[in-house]
Amino acid sequence: MERHFDEELRKLKTELLAMAGHVERSIEHAANALVGRAAEAISNIYELEQEVNREHKSVDEACLRLLALQQPLAADLRLIVAVIKINTDLERMGDQAVNIAHHTERYMADRDQPEVLVDLPEMFSETRFMVREAIDAFVKNDETLARDVLKRDDRVDAFKHKIYSDILNILQSEPKDIEQGFSLILIARNLERIADHATNIAEDVIFAITGSDVRHSPRTGPS
Amino acid sequence: MILKSENLEAWFGEAKALKGVGLEFESNTVTAIIGPSGCGKSTYIRCLNRLHEETPGARIGGRVLLQGRDIYGPEVDPVLLRRQIGMVFQKPNPFPSMSVYDNVAVGLKLGGIRKKRELDSRVEWSLRVAALWDEVKDKLDRPGTSLSGGQQQRLCIARALAVKPVVLLMDEPTSALDPISTARIEELLTELKKTVTIVIVTHNMQQSARISDKTAFLLMGELVEFGETSALFTTPKDKRTESYITGRFG
Amino acid sequence: MENDVEMEREMIAEQRGRTIKNVLMCSALAFAALIAIIPLVSVFGYVFLRGFSSISVEFFTSMPRPVGETGGGMANALAGTGILIGLAGLVGIPWGLAAGIYLSEYVAAGEKGAGLGGAAIRFGIDMLASIPSIIVGLFVYVVVVMPFKHFSAWAGGLALGILMIPTVARTTEELLKMVPVHVREAGLALGLPRWKVIVYIVVKGSLRPISTGIVLAIARVSGETAPLLFTAFGNQYWSHDLSAPIASLPVQIYTYAVSPFDDWHRQAWAGALVLILFVSSLNLLTRVILKPSGRAGA
Numbered sequence: 001m002e003r004h005f006d007e008e009l010r011k012l013k014t015e016l017l018a019m020a021g022h023v024e025r026s027i028e029h030a031a032n033a034l035v036g037r038a039a040e041a042i043s044n045i046y047e048l049e050q051e052v053n054r055e056h057k058s059v060d061e062a063c064l065r066l067l068a069l070q071q072p073l074a075a076d077l078r079l080i081v082a083v084i085k086i087n088t089d090l091e092r093m094g095d096q097a098v099n100i101a102h103h104t105e106r107y108m109a110d111r112d113q114p115e116v117l118v119d120l121p122e123m124f125s126e127t128r129f130m131v132r133e134a135i136d137a138f139v140k141n142d143e144t145l146a147r148d149v150l151k152r153d154d155r156v157d158a159f160k161h162k163i164y165s166d167i168l169n170i171l172q173s174e175p176k177d178i179e180q181g182f183s184l185i186l187i188a189r190n191l192e193r194i195a196d197h198a199t200n201i202a203e204d205v206i207f208a209i210t211g212s213d214v215r216h217s218p219r220t221g222p223s
Numbered sequence: 224m225i226l227k228s229e230n231l232e233a234w235f236g237e238a239k240a241l242k243g244v245g246l247e248f249e250s251n252t253v254t255a256i257i258g259p260s261g262c263g264k265s266t267y268i269r270c271l272n273r274l275h276e277e278t279p280g281a282r283i284g285g286r287v288l289l290q291g292r293d294i295y296g297p298e299v300d301p302v303l304l305r306r307q308i309g310m311v312f313q314k315p316n317p318f319p320s321m322s323v324y325d326n327v328a329v330g331l332k333l334g335g336i337r338k339k340r341e342l343d344s345r346v347e348w349s350l351r352v353a354a355l356w357d358e359v360k361d362k363l364d365r366p367g368t369s370l371s372g373g374q375q376q377r378l379c380i381a382r383a384l385a386v387k388p389v390v391l392l393m394d395e396p397t398s399a400l401d402p403i404s405t406a407r408i409e410e411l412l413t414e415l416k417k418t419v420t421i422v423i424v425t426h427n428m429q430q431s432a433r434i435s436d437k438t439a440f441l442l443m444g445e446l447v448e449f450g451e452t453s454a455l456f457t458t459p460k461d462k463r464t465e466s467y468i469t470g471r472f473g
Numbered sequence: 474m475e476n477d478v479e480m481e482r483e484m485i486a487e488q489r490g491r492t493i494k495n496v497l498m499c500s501a502l503a504f505a506a507l508i509a510i511i512p513l514v515s516v517f518g519y520v521f522l523r524g525f526s527s528i529s530v531e532f533f534t535s536m537p538r539p540v541g542e543t544g545g546g547m548a549n550a551l552a553g554t555g556i557l558i559g560l561a562g563l564v565g566i567p568w569g570l571a572a573g574i575y576l577s578e579y580v581a582a583g584e585k586g587a588g589l590g591g592a593a594i595r596f597g598i599d600m601l602a603s604i605p606s607i608i609v610g611l612f613v614y615v616v617v618v619m620p621f622k623h624f625s626a627w628a629g630g631l632a633l634g635i636l637m638i639p640t641v642a643r644t645t646e647e648l649l650k651m652v653p654v655h656v657r658e659a660g661l662a663l664g665l666p667r668w669k670v671i672v673y674i675v676v677k678g679s680l681r682p683i684s685t686g687i688v689l690a691i692a693r694v695s696g697e698t699a700p701l702l703f704t705a706f707g708n709q710y711w712s713h714d715l716s717a718p719i720a721s722l723p724v725q726i727y728t729y730a731v732s733p734f735d736d737w738h739r740q741a742w743a744g745a746l747v748l749i750l751f752v753s754s755l756n757l758l759t760r761v762i763l764k765p766s767g768r769a770g771a
Contacts, residue, residue: 003470071429073456073468211458274662306664316659319652319678330663333673379659386664 005070009079012062013139016083016090019055020135022048023090026097027131027194031124034104034187035117045101052094059087075208082208086138089197089204093131096190096197103190107183118166123159123188126152127195134201143209149202150214156195163188225250225290225420226271226308226390232284233266233275240266242444243285248390253412253421255435255452257428259467263444264424268392271422272308273301289390306334309388309419313395315375317367317382324363326378330386345385352418353381354411373404377411384419391415393423397430409434428468432456440464517749524746527739532747537709537725543736547744549711550725553626554695556712557705557721560630561637561694566687568634569641572598576642577649578671602639609635610700618704624718629705633694640693644686648679685759692755696748698723722748 026048029041063084066072072080130152137145164185171181203215226248233241241263248254256264269275270283273294287294294304317326327346336342346363350356355377359370367378376396383391397405412421412434425431431438432452439449440461448455448464459465466472531546538545572594580591613632618624652675660670676683701707706718707728722744729741 005470073428073432074459074465076469077457272662274658277658277661302664302666304664305662309664310659310662312655312659312662314653314655316653316655318656318659318674320680321678329660329674330665333665333669382659383663 005066005072005076008066008070009076012059012066012080012083015055015062016059016086017135017139019052019059019087019090020138022052022055023093023097024128024131024135026052026094027100027124027128030097030100030104031121031128033101034107035121035124037108039108042101042105045097049094049098052091056087056091056094060084063087078208078211082204085204086201089200093194093197096194100187100190103183103187107180107187116170118163118170118184119159120163120184120188120191123156123163123191126156126159127191127198130156130195130198134198134205137202137205138208141205141209143206146202146205146209150199153195153199156192160188160192224248226422227288228267228271228285229288230285231267231270231287233263233270234282234284235278236280240444241270241283244441244444244446246439246446246449248420248422249437250420251416252436253416253423253434255431255438256422256424256441257426257431257438257467258441259472260426261443262441264441265394266444267441268310268394268422268424271390272305272310272392274305274310276301306330306386307388308390308392309383309386310392310394311376311379311383311396314399315372315379317370317375317378319368321367322364323359323367323370323378326367327381327385330382334386346381349381349385350378352384352415353377354407354414355381371404373400373407376400376404376408380408380411380415388419390420390422393421395424395426398426405430428456440467442467520742520746520749524742524744527743528746532740532743536711540734545740547720547722547725547740547747549708550720550722550744551747553705553708553712553720554722556626556715556719557629557633557701558691558695560626560715561633562687562691564631564634565637565641565690565694569638569687569690570645570683572638572642573645574649574671574676576646578675581646581650598639598642601635602643605699606632606636606697607699607703610703613700614703621716623716624704624706626705626712626715626717626719629701629719629721632700632704633697636694636697636700637690640690641687644689645683648682648686649675652679681762685762688755688759688762692752695755696723696752698727702727 026045029044029048032038033041033045063080066080070076130149133145133152134149136142137149167181167185171178200215203213206212206214224247228244228246230243230245231241232239232243244263244267246254256267258264266275271287271294275281275283283295289304289307293299294308317323318329321329324346327349328342331342331345336345347356347360350359355374358374359365359378362369367375370378376399380391380396397408400408409430412423415421416436423431423435435452437450438452438455440447440455440463442463448459448461450460455464456468459468529546531544533546533551534548535544535546536549537547576591576595576598580595610632613628613635617628617631656678657670657675660674661667665674701721701724705721705724707724708718708720710720712719726741726744726748729737729744732738
């Protein structure tokens with residue numbers, strides 16, 4: 001029996017997906033700005049941020065209303081709780097994209113310096129893949145996709161550590177580039193955070209589907 | 224574990240209403256039985272106090288064990304059994320032409336207790352446990368039917384408790400009451416389980432979620448799922464349970 | 474806009490039509506009710522007119538005078554009717570109640586085993602209700618009067634009692650059936666045996682309406698004349714012995730009415746008035762019994 005409530009849930013998911021789309025584009029613009037040297041992409045990120053913040057509030061409001069009015073149970077309840085949490089993670093991701101934008105601006109201020117981006121392009125790729133996969137897992141209700149996201153988190157962490165040590169090495173021979181080096185390190189950290197949020201989303205998806213809480217379980221190696 | 228049914232079956236003539244239901248009830252807990260109309264939940268609890276057999280043409284199969292003894296054993300007197308397993312019905316039904324006092328005392332008086340002092344103290348105890356004493360202590364002589372609906376139901380609860388049963392069966396006790404009376408009785412039940420083990424049939428899932436420790440889901444005479452209420456309502460194991468509690472049928 | 478005005482006019486016209494129909498119907502019903510009351514009012518009025526003047530203390534307290542003499546009263550008949558009603562009650566009330574309770578609690582409830590016996594009892598009660606009272610009188614004549622070789626109050630009481638049984642049984646059964654099933658179940662659920670539930674809860678809870686059934690049965694038999702002709706027979710004097718014939722109001726009225734004496738005719742009218750007033754007051758009594766708490770005990 002199709003319920004009016006099912007219609008409401010569909011609308012909620014659609015709204016969340018729209019927000020996820022905006023966040024994904026933000027990250028894409030960040031990659032273009034830094035890796036593709038497209039300075040105009042940065043202003044896009046700031047615009048999208050407004051949209052993402054608005055959606056953040058709207059999704060929370062919708063969830064609260066559904067909880068109060070429908071008193072959902074079982075899978076419906078888990079879904080709405082998951083949406084509330086994913087909402088937060090998406091918004092944080094958006095914030096991280098904005099941070100990347102700031103740091104990119106600072107990095108590009110001094111254009112005379114040659115491009116040394118170490119592994120950041122690869123890290124961007126991996127992170128963006130994780131974000132896409134986590135959102136896909138949510139859309140398709142796919143536990144396998146979600147679990148794959150969890151496995152990839154270690155790779156992103158590894159990237160971060162390598163980028164840190166690579167940059168430190170470079171700075172030892174070129175100390176005057178310290179500001180730029182610093183910006184890149186911060187961007188790496190932002191990306192690692194985005195990946196963490198993607199893992200959170202994956203964990204929430206697993207909870208919505210199965211009811212088991214897989215957070216804080218030991219995975220291979222520290223993060 | 225104070226009460227248990229093993230493979231309980233029940234018939235109305237040729238029609239089979241229960242198909243082998245096995246449930247266990249722990250002492251001092253509230254167990255809710257939910258399910259769509261006609262699933263057999265009322266029939267089930269009426270088998271627990273041998274009220275089912277009072278319907279002409281009704282019979283049962285399987286066993287029901289109260290504190291380890293089969294209540295359908297040949298040496299068991301159904302009348303005495305019902306003093307140990309009491310029942311409260313859906314529609315509040317104080318006995319006609321009897322005062323509040325008499326309503327509570329009738330089980331005792333006709334059960335052989337005569338001394339006024341003992342009757343008084345039992346009546347007061349029952350009314351207190353049923354959270355009704357303060358409201359009726361000055362009106363004990365008024366007819367039972369002069370009370371409001373919610374009070375009448377609490378009177379029926381007091382009446383059932385007066386004979387000190389070990390298990391109290393409740394068949395949709397609040398479905399005929401307004402929300403405030405319902406809330407009061409639900410509050411009462413959470414206290415009451417300290418005194419008596421409660422089995423409550425309800426078609427209101429939120430009620431079951433609010434007050435029960437364990438919940439059993441019956442469908443077409445069969446037990447589909449039984450477990451901790453919180454688990455059943457957040458992560459039900461059976462698809463049919465999930466469909467029912469999320470309102471997809473029934 | 475124009476459409477609205479038209480619609481409104483139509484609605485008003487419709488309403489007027491409905492009101493007229495309403496008034497017509499109500500008047501027709503009132504008229505019908507009036508017609509139904511007319512016989513009652515005319516009988517009462519006529520008896521009242523003919524009998525009122527003859528009501529006196531003498532009527533109530535003195536014995537009938539010998540044939541031909543004027544004066545005297547119906548004291549013995551009045552007392553006789555009272556005694557006969559008492560005796561009838563002894564027979565009719567217990568048996569009627571028992572039958573009514575059995576039919577309601579065991580037969581109507583579908584108890585296994587009550588099938589054949591229950592059907593027999595129900596059949597019996599229905600038959601009894603339709604037997605003409607004179608046949609009942611003849612039956613008691615054959616069974617009681619003939620063997621003992623004289624008319625008696627016992628016989629009269631028995632005849633009237635038999636006539637009471639179906640009324641009491643049917644009213645009791647119907648009233649008990651009105652007690653909802655879950656009241657009985659609540660009693661059983663308390664761990665009370667079936668019979669206690671029936672006696673102390675079901676019957677006790679319906680005492681008021683059941684008593685009105687009994688009062689109505691009394692009202693019915695107090696006016697029976699035919700059966701008494703063969704059983705109690707009648708007596709111009711006080712009966713000191715229940716095994717002797719006894720006077721009763723209806724028989725006395727009959728005896729006087731078919732006599733050639735004017736004075737007896739006058740007294741017959743008085744007796745008729747007393748009888749009618751007695752039966753009516755019994756009927757009114759039932760309303761009083763049922764009234765105080767507004768509900769009939771169930």
